[in-house]
Amino acid sequence: MDILSSLLAQNTTKESDYDKVFWFVKIMKWMQKPLDLENASIKKENTYNVHIKYLLLMLNKNPEWKKNFVSTITDLLIKLSSVSPLLSVGISSNTSFLQDFIHRLQEKILPASPLSEDLASLLYEVFPDEEESTFVNGVDEAVLVEIFALFAEQKELHQRLQEDVLTASFVLSIQMLSSTFSIQSELLSFAKKPDALPEFRIAGALRIQQEQKAFIVASGLDGQLDMAEQNISTLYAEMHQRGVKIDLVYLFENQKRKIRRLRSLLNFFSPNVSKAQAFKLFISQIILDIHHQRSLRSFFSENLTLITQRIVQANSEIGEHYVTFNWIEFRKMFRSAMGGGAVTAMTVFIKFILSNFKLVGFIKGIFESLNYSSSFILIQIMGWTLATKQPSATAPFIASALQKSMTESRRAIVALLRTQFIAVLGNLSLVFPICFAVSWIFLKLDRPVISVEHALEQFSSTYFFGPSAIYAAFTGLLLFTASLFAGWFENWTLLNRLEERLMNNERLHQVLGSKKAIGFAQFVGQNANGLAANITLGFLLGLLPQVLKFFSIPLEARHITLATGGFATALPIVIDHGVKAWDYVNAIGGLFIIGILNISVSFALAFLLASVSSKVKFSSFLRLLQWGGGLILTRPWLLIVPEKGKELAEEEEKH
Numbered sequence: 001m002d003i004l005s006s007l008l009a010q011n012t013t014k015e016s017d018y019d020k021v022f023w024f025v026k027i028m029k030w031m032q033k034p035l036d037l038e039n040a041s042i043k044k045e046n047t048y049n050v051h052i053k054y055l056l057l058m059l060n061k062n063p064e065w066k067k068n069f070v071s072t073i074t075d076l077l078i079k080l081s082s083v084s085p086l087l088s089v090g091i092s093s094n095t096s097f098l099q100d101f102i103h104r105l106q107e108k109i110l111p112a113s114p115l116s117e118d119l120a121s122l123l124y125e126v127f128p129d130e131e132e133s134t135f136v137n138g139v140d141e142a143v144l145v146e147i148f149a150l151f152a153e154q155k156e157l158h159q160r161l162q163e164d165v166l167t168a169s170f171v172l173s174i175q176m177l178s179s180t181f182s183i184q185s186e187l188l189s190f191a192k193k194p195d196a197l198p199e200f201r202i203a204g205a206l207r208i209q210q211e212q213k214a215f216i217v218a219s220g221l222d223g224q225l226d227m228a229e230q231n232i233s234t235l236y237a238e239m240h241q242r243g244v245k246i247d248l249v250y251l252f253e254n255q256k257r258k259i260r261r262l263r264s265l266l267n268f269f270s271p272n273v274s275k276a277q278a279f280k281l282f283i284s285q286i287i288l289d290i291h292h293q294r295s296l297r298s299f300f301s302e303n304l305t306l307i308t309q310r311i312v313q314a315n316s317e318i319g320e321h322y323v324t325f326n327w328i329e330f331r332k333m334f335r336s337a338m339g340g341g342a343v344t345a346m347t348v349f350i351k352f353i354l355s356n357f358k359l360v361g362f363i364k365g366i367f368e369s370l371n372y373s374s375s376f377i378l379i380q381i382m383g384w385t386l387a388t389k390q391p392s393a394t395a396p397f398i399a400s401a402l403q404k405s406m407t408e409s410r411r412a413i414v415a416l417l418r419t420q421f422i423a424v425l426g427n428l429s430l431v432f433p434i435c436f437a438v439s440w441i442f443l444k445l446d447r448p449v450i451s452v453e454h455a456l457e458q459f460s461s462t463y464f465f466g467p468s469a470i471y472a473a474f475t476g477l478l479l480f481t482a483s484l485f486a487g488w489f490e491n492w493t494l495l496n497r498l499e500e501r502l503m504n505n506e507r508l509h510q511v512l513g514s515k516k517a518i519g520f521a522q523f524v525g526q527n528a529n530g531l532a533a534n535i536t537l538g539f540l541l542g543l544l545p546q547v548l549k550f551f552s553i554p555l556e557a558r559h560i561t562l563a564t565g566g567f568a569t570a571l572p573i574v575i576d577h578g579v580k581a582w583d584y585v586n587a588i589g590g591l592f593i594i595g596i597l598n599i600s601v602s603f604a605l606a607f608l609l610a611s612v613s614s615k616v617k618f619s620s621f622l623r624l625l626q627w628g629g630g631l632i633l634t635r636p637w638l639l640i641v642p643e644k645g646k647e648l649a650e651e652e653e654k655h
Contacts, residue, residue: 217271243492418640473601540557
């Protein structure tokens with residue numbers, strides 16, 4: 001206890017503000033540490049109680065120390081107390097997501113403000129860990145009452161704090177009214193008038209209290225705050241339906257924080273809340289707020305969660321259509337995948353034709369991107385399937401099933417494994433024979449599709465013992481990225497009402513005619529996700545490797561369907577040019593690893609995002625996948641034969 005004694009014995013009345021603040025910080029640091037080696041076993045949540053009691057004991061034994069302590073703390077509170085800190089500490093004054101991000105980034109880089117001039121910096125120094133909020137909230141009220149009793153004679157301090165809290169409450173209510181009106185004006189075509197909002201009545205009541213210096217909460221104010229929270233929740237749900245805008249999410253979260261702050265300030269004037277309890281609630285909440293305001297991680301988590309959920313939800317709805325549960329769906333998926341394989345074969349040949357023009361760099365990337373994107377869009381328009389696009393959509397579907405029940409998720413994972421297998425099988429069942437047959441026919445006609453050198457290069461590009469695995473994993477990342485952009489674009493079309501804008505565009509009606517213009521607008525609105533995914537994926541596969549090559553990053557795309565088509569095209573040409581049996585094994589093994597990594601990386605990333613969004617544990621998925629894999633290994637026919645409900649139920653009973 002020598003540290004505390006030396007601090008209390010220090011005469012700080014004539015010291016500078018900085019020295020007083022530094023003295024106060026050292027006392028608070030002492031409160032947060034174990035008493036001594038003998039008492040180090042005291043639970044952390046009881047440390048404040050034990051230390052404050054000991055502090056009171058020391059002060060009561062030494063009147064001079066007590067006088068110095070009260071005088072110094074009073075001076076600090078009068079110096080630091082003002083309306084602005086009560087409003088701004090832990091609550092951003094910025095008006096947009098980007099402004100706040102830049103401000104937080106700047107605060108991370110720059111040195112902290114002087115503790116004697118900035119309450120937020122002082123509180124962050126005093127309470128360096130977010131968990132201190134819980135410990136402060138656990139302090140006994142009786143202990144706090146004794147602390148407050150030390151300042152009972154400080155009339156100036158009491159008056160100053162009361163006036164500042166009341167004024168801050170009134171100003172905060174005005175800010176809340178302005179924010180709510182701005183939010184609803186952006187979301188609703190016919191927004192309520194300001195005087196119809198609960199925030200207007202809150203501001204009116206607090207204005208009267210401010211004028212009358214009435215330090216007591218007006219009756220009904222708690223109910224109005226409840227209505228304000230309900231109004232914000234309603235607007236929040238409306239935004240989710242109309243499309244998520246990050247800047248609006250930012251305003252919503254800031255508004256919720258302001259409502260919580262106003263509640264905690266009004267607690268000081270409530271007859272139903274003791275001063276000790278009001279103080280605990282205020283300090284514990286402000287600790288959470290200042291840590292949130294300095295944390296980039298919580299900032300992104302809070303503001304990007306809703307847009308992430310919206311993207312995951314959009315992909316999950318699409319993913320549900322990619323899973324087959326019966327013979328009718330099974331056959332339909334296989335035929336759909338065969339169609340996708342046929343179009344991909346055409347894409348492979350267009351790619352080889354483009355290679356004859358000796359295009360390089362950015363120009364080559366643009367033409368290949370247009371080729372891929374056109375191919376993927378054609379597959380979408382025809383209602384066909386490309387197997388590698390499924391994982392990023394089906395992962396959120398599995399996460400959704402895990403939220404419902406284990407029975408539902410097990411049924412879904414078996415159906416998913418089967419669907420993915422038949423989709424890949426359907427793609428390859430046409431892309432390989434078409435590419436091989438066309439290449440063989442042209443070779444017999446002495447008009448080979450590609451040169452021998454190009455064929456050997458294409459053949460070796462899928463070698464297992466080579467960079468194929470890295471390129472395949474990279475392609476899995478691109479597949480996932482395309483699904484992210486697709487979800488974002490669908491949300492953007494909802495937010496900006498793109499379908500309605502196109503439907504009412506006069507020039508579009510003049511060019512296409514009214515009927516076709518309406519049909520085009522509906523097509524874009526209904527297929528926004530797929531169109532964005534296909535175009536984005538095409539440009540990621542075609543253009544991004546060229547951009548990376550410009551920066552000397554040797555990453556290439558290895559897409560299983562396209563790679564198989566290239567391999568099949570090269571096969572008739574390389575057969576008679578010294579290719580050994582081991583080379584065939586190496587190339588075919590590489591195709592297997594490309595397919596597995598394309599699908600597994602894309603699926604894993606999509607499920608990870610979905611699990612974060614839906615709070616489903618990734619370990620739950622791993623256990624589910626282990627169960628599904630075990631079932632497929634023991635009953636491999638389930639990959640091509642939809643299981644009966646009884647058969648799956650028996651398997652579940654074993655686990």
